[in-house]
Amino acid sequence: MARRTQGTSAGLDRERIAAAAVALVDRDGLERFGVRRLAEELGVDPMSIYHHIKGKAALLDAISEAVLAEVAPATxxxxxxxxxxxxxxxxxxxxxxxxxxxxxxxxxxxxxxxxxxxxxxxxxxxxxxxxxxxxxxxxxxxxxxxxxxxxxxxxxxxxxxxxxxxxxxxxxxxxxxxxxxxxxxxxxxxxxxxxxxxxxxxxxxxxxxxxxxxxxxxxxx
CATH class of the missing domain: 1.10.357.10 (Tetracycline Repressor, domain 2)
Structure with a gap:
């Protein structure tokens, strides 16, 4: 997939990044997960991700939140x-x-x-x-x-x-x-x-x- 430019022109937002990150971890596991691999999956420069989510720790938190959203309707x-x-x-x-x-x-x-x-x-x-x-x-x-x-x-x-x-x-x-x-x-x-x-x-x-x-x-x- 060809990479796109940095920033909002890539059409990214926090929800799209988190959803792609969840799918990537589901497929390949946490051990292989990283911002560069996620950027490749999305077809963007890694800095485009950092524009929305500040660092890998925050990205892991976004993954957790996206998955926990599946639990929320039960409550x-x-x-x-x-x-x-x-x-x-x-x-x-x-x-x-x-x-x-x-x-x-x-x-x-x-x-x-x-x-x-x-x-x-x-x-x-x-x-x-x-x-x-x-x-x-x-x-x-x-x-x-x-x-x-x-x-x-x-x-x-x-x-x-x-x-x-x-x-x-x-x-x-x-x-x-x-x-x-x-x-x-x-x-x-x-x-x-x-x-x-x-x-x-x-x-x-x-x-x-x-x-x-x-x-x-x-x-x-």
Missing amino acids: HDASHGWQEIARRTAHAYRETAYRHPQVFPLLATRAQTSPVALAALERLVTAMREAGLPDQVVADAPMTLFGFLNGYLMAVLNGGSGGGGAMPAIDATTYPTMAALAPLQAGFGSVEEFDRILGTVLGGILDRARAAGGGHDVRSV
């Missing part, structure tokens, strides 16, 4: 209670991770402070406060939820499981309890396993809220 209905918002957000996040496994490490390892990320969290924590959960529990909830999501999804994606995979066999002589529990751990990476563990995480948040709430009315919804 938009404020009529749902906090657990339903959390579940919808978590499942949309999982689906996005499977669509963009090469991009997902950016979501898991970089601070997500874009407007789209903060707006989704704002809807969740607002619903939690409206349900009467104590502020400290609400403040801890995003880290609790996304700590689980990022760790779980990184493990599944690194293991190459699209859902329903098997865990390695365990020596029953050396680890009898783990071997006995192994049938209950079938379906590694499946939506059923994901939803079950997510329920444990959300139940833990609710139990902590009730323990810390004293005489306050703490609702599960």
Whole structure:
């Protein structure tokens, strides 16, 4: 593709650059991603990209924001209670991770402070406060939820499981309890396993809220 000149004459904007960057990472991975390769993909001079996005770190943030925008619709209905918002957000996040496994490490390892990320969290924590959960529990909830999501999804994606995979066999002589529990751990990476563990995480948040709430009315919804 022939290169075009620098600046706005190339017809670029932040959204077009971010979309092309996501497609490039999806195809070739983060290890091969760079501004020069992206410029070649767009047919522009690298300085044209810097005119809109100031540096590679900002470009990685733009990639994250573009992918997180796919999660945002799951949080938009404020009529749902906090657990339903959390579940919808978590499942949309999982689906996005499977669509963009090469991009997902950016979501898991970089601070997500874009407007789209903060707006989704704002809807969740607002619903939690409206349900009467104590502020400290609400403040801890995003880290609790996304700590689980990022760790779980990184493990599944690194293991190459699209859902329903098997865990390695365990020596029953050396680890009898783990071997006995192994049938209950079938379906590694499946939506059923994901939803079950997510329920444990959300139940833990609710139990902590009730323990810390004293005489306050703490609702599960």
